[in-house]
Amino acid sequence: KAEPPLKIMISGAPASGKGTQCELITQKYGLVHISAGDLLRAEIASGSGNGKLAKEYMEKGQLVPDEIVVMMVKDRLSQTDSQQNGWLLDGYPRSSSQATALKGFGFQPDLFIVLEVPEDILIERVVGRRLDPITGKIYHLKYSPPETEEIAARLTQRFDDTEEKAKLRLKTHNQNVSDVLSMYDDITIKIKGNRSKEEVFAQIDTALSKMLQQRNNTSPSS
Ligand code: AP5
Numbered sequence: 001k002a003e004p005p006l007k008i009m010i011s012g013a014p015a016s017g018k019g020t021q022c023e024l025i026t027q028k029y030g031l032v033h034i035s036a037g038d039l040l041r042a043e044i045a046s047g048s049g050n051g052k053l054a055k056e057y058m059e060k061g062q063l064v065p066d067e068i069v070v071m072m073v074k075d076r077l078s079q080t081d082s083q084q085n086g087w088l089l090d091g092y093p094r095s096s097s098q099a100t101a102l103k104g105f106g107f108q109p110d111l112f113i114v115l116e117v118p119e120d121i122l123i124e125r126v127v128g129r130r131l132d133p134i135t136g137k138i139y140h141l142k143y144s145p146p147e148t149e150e151i152a153a154r155l156t157q158r159f160d161d162t163e164e165k166a167k168l169r170l171k172t173h174n175q176n177v178s179d180v181l182s183m184y185d186d187i188t189i190k191i192k193g194n195r196s197k198e199e200v201f202a203q204i205d206t207a208l209s210k211m212l213q214q215r216n217n218t219s220p221s222s
Contacts (some may be wrong), residue, residue: 003215005086005109006031006208009093011180012115013126014043014169014192017200018090019138025088029208032082036092040064040070041158046072058160061168062102063094070101077107094172096179111211112184115193119170126166130155144197157207 010018011083015066022033040058043051057064073092076082089109093099117125121129128141133156146152160169191203194209 003212005084006111007087007089007111008111008208009089009176010113010186011091013117013122013177015122015129015165015175016115016117017125017197018115020144020197020206021113021201022088022090023138024197025204026152026197028205029086029088031086031088032079033088034076034082034089035090036069036093036094037090039076040069042190043068057059060163061160061165061170061172063172066095066097066101070098074102074105074107074188075205077102084113093180093183095176096183098173099183101179102121109187111186112188113176113207114181114188114190115200116190117193121194122170123163123166126161130157132156132221136201176189176191 012018026033038055044055052066054064130139189207193200
């Protein structure tokens with residue numbers, strides 16, 4: 001019997017490793033990775049009015065207004081691939097109003113993952129981050145350096161990845177985090193994010209395998 005696909009949210013401070021873990025989770029579990037930040041950056045790249053407005057908030061490390069973010073995420077979650085394969089939502093919700101809106105549309109996660117990383121480490125992760133525009137892969141000059149010279153030469157940096165902007169993003173995160181966490185208390189797992197990316201993934205992998213196993217055990221026709 002086919003189980004319903006997994007629905008997961010992943011949360012954590014700026015540069016806590018959400019995107020990095022999402023690469024590893026999707027590789028193993030085949031979920032559709034939906035990143036609110038990536039959707040917004042695609043909107044900016046399209047040159048739309050919403051994109052221009054979003055960029056003003058992102059430059060200041062503030063939350064982009066719900067009018068723009070909520071429908072964007074809802075539309076992506078509603079697409080066939082997300083519905084069929086399950087989804088991994090990254091960087092949403094970031095406020096109780098965003099959580100409530102999604103719930104109103106009938107999207108409820110099975111699991112809420114929180115990556116916990118001490119603040120002093122986050123800034124170093126932000127300023128060393130680089131992105132491959134061709135593969136979308138996330139690198140770090142020190143912790144995940146590019147595999148070849150060719151990749152190294154084409155790496156780019158995000159416009160909000162300066163120390164100053166990262167501190168603003170962190171401030172916004174700290175203002176909102178407890179509101180969001182309180183809405184998913186019963187399905188939350190906290191992961192120690194201050195370890196190598198493989199060790200962080202091992203913790204997540206264990207939690208996901210356990211959850212899938214429990215599902216199979218309780219499934220009536222298994
Ligand atoms: P978004 O793009 O989501 O940025 P963020 O939350 O600040 O998170 P990051 O993407 O910076 O970090 P990450 O946790 O994915 O870390 P990564 O894996 O890359 O949002 C950007 C902006 O968009 C927001 O400020 C806001 O304005 C707006 N926005 C987004 N969502 C919104 C919403 N819902 N509502 C309103 N506005 C919204 O890792 C970071 C670095 O560390 C990398 O270089 C990586 O290689 C390295 N690294 C990762 N793991 C490890 C490890 N274990 N050890 C060593 N290094 C590691």
